[in-house]
Amino acid sequence: MPPPQTPHRASAAIVTTNVNNAVAAAMPLAMPPPPRAQPMPTRPISPPPKAPPPAPAPASVPGSAPAPMPTPKTQTPRPRTSSGTALPAKPLPMSVSAPSLAPSLPRKPSPVPGPSRATPDAGPSISADASSTVKRSTIPYAPTRRITPATSVLVPLSPAEMERYRNYPGGIGSMMLRRKRKREDELSGKRVLDEGEEDEESARKKRKLGDVGIVVEHYNTRPDVGVTQRQDSPIIGLKSFNNWVKSVLITRFAYPALMDSPNGQGRPGTGRGTRGRVLDMGCGKGGDLTKWSKAKVADYVGLDIAAVSIEQAQMRHASARGSRFTATFFALDCYAHVLSDVLPAPLLSTPFDVVSMQFCMHYAFESEKKARTMLQNVAGWLRRGGVFIGTIPDAEQLLDRLDALPKDAKELSFGNSVYKIRFEDRTNRPTFGHKYWFFLQDAVDDVPEYVVQWDNFVKLAAEFDLQPVYKKEFHQVFEEHHEHSEFGPLLERMRVVDANGESQMDEDQWEAANIYIAFAFEKR
Known part of the structure; x- marks a missing residue:
């Protein structure tokens, strides 16, 4: 419970x-306040070195049109009604239906570059070595909607959280952490317990913690899954x-x-x-x-x-x-x-x-x-x-x-x-x-x-x-x-x-x- x-x-x-x-x-x-977003500095593009003119581009086919942009698919929400909310009046069976999964949002389409605006005398394109001179956007990074606080990624995992992720019974990531810890124990010379010994060790640990300690440890190590995973x-x-x-x-x-x-x-x-x-x-x-x-x-x-x-x-x-x-x-x-x-x-x-x-x-x-x-x-x-x-x-x-x-x-x-x-x-x-x-x-x-x-x-x-x-x-x-x-x-x-x-x-x-x-x- x-x-x-x-x-x-x-x-x-x-x-x-x-x-x-x-x-x-x-x-x-409390976590530190998020730093105020600052505009990215701009750098002027240095004039490129003179180079022989590029080879002429192949002529375009008359009457041809650029390939149409793919239209991102959107998901139409299913209509819902307010009728039919009856469950059984007794604490026994009820009709079962497959769990309804929350519809996934369509991905935002990646921007497709438009035609080049280079002038005839613009010279060759800037190479990777000159990428540091590319003019950067002056628009500050300031998202209007956040899922987590701005500085959350800067906060290191606490020992309790690390232990929680290691002990979480589900998920590939947790199994990797378990294997890593087991390998660390082997390399450090610690004896690795088999399954039977682990059960006995777990029982001994519970006796040592007492009822209160067991409850605290249980809820401290429970993973905090998101709303989507919760479904x-x-x-x-x-x-x-x-x-x-x-x-x-x-x-x-x-x-x-x-x-x-x-x-x-x-x-x-x-x-x-x-x-x-x-x-x-x-x-x-x-x-x-x-x-x-x-x-x-x-x-x-x-x-x-x-x-x-x-x-x-x-x-x-x-x-x-x-x-x-x-x-x-x-x-x-x-x-x-x-x-x-x-x-x-x-x-x-x-x-x-x-x-x-x-x-x-x-x-x-x-x-x-x-x-x-x-x-x-x-x-x-x-x-x-x-x-x-x-x-x-x-x-x-x-x-x-x-x-x-x-x-x-x-x-x-x-x-x-x-x-x-x-x-x-x-x-x-x-x-x-x-x-x-x-x-x-x-x-x-x-x-x-x-x-x-x-x-x-x-x-x-x-x-x-x-x-x-x-x-x-x-x-x-x-x-x-x-x-x-x-x-x-x-x-x-x-x-x-x-x-x-x-x-x-x-x-x-x-x-x-x-x-x-x-x-x-x-x-x-």
């Missing part, structure tokens, strides 16, 4: 995308559906809280019509930044235990088109530390209108102390009337599936081709620290998580003046909103279903989606 939140640092690493709103922190992650994920249907559920939560509960914010408009530099503040605990790589932009938030603070994820979230916000809100990011464990102990005081001086925890709160239930610290951080800086939204695994369903396993089962696990959940004990079920191991294809690689018993969660939250206002399983969220005037068409726009109402999720993905519940609390 997506982004984690677990302990590691007492100090916060800060990155901000607005200089006016930057605050001091121990580990600045090639084998579980893209599941990921799209999860994003749709989060969009429903934000629109139904967070947006009204932001618009009713007593904090007024955003700080100077934010867009017109923006309002309110959001605290995203477990923001990961910033996958929800676009959703918050559409919710017209003015100020956003993102926290995550994985420093590499925070760097990627900051890059995503910096390169976003039309971003109208300020965003500040910190790498810290908000389950082990009270925010006032690690964040700058000015950042917490104005209360938040919304706190969000998506697919990560279960990590806090490793112990009662962590769960209480998490709720203190949620409620302590949330205004009265503000909302707390999130998504967690459904404990009731997990334990029912555990009870349904055969008595003589050698492994206490269940799942399918997409996900797997493995418990270590059948009978020991503590309120806090009830651990299981979770695997999700192309997302989570067998990391420890903890059961969140709903009744216990509600009772604990009440101590912090948080009252539940919404709780639904994911399939119930779909049943409630798939015919809604706004959320129905959103299913198609987010590619949960196609124009014919068919989903990219197969039965296994649909089952994996429905082990989760969505919730909303209000601070009274």
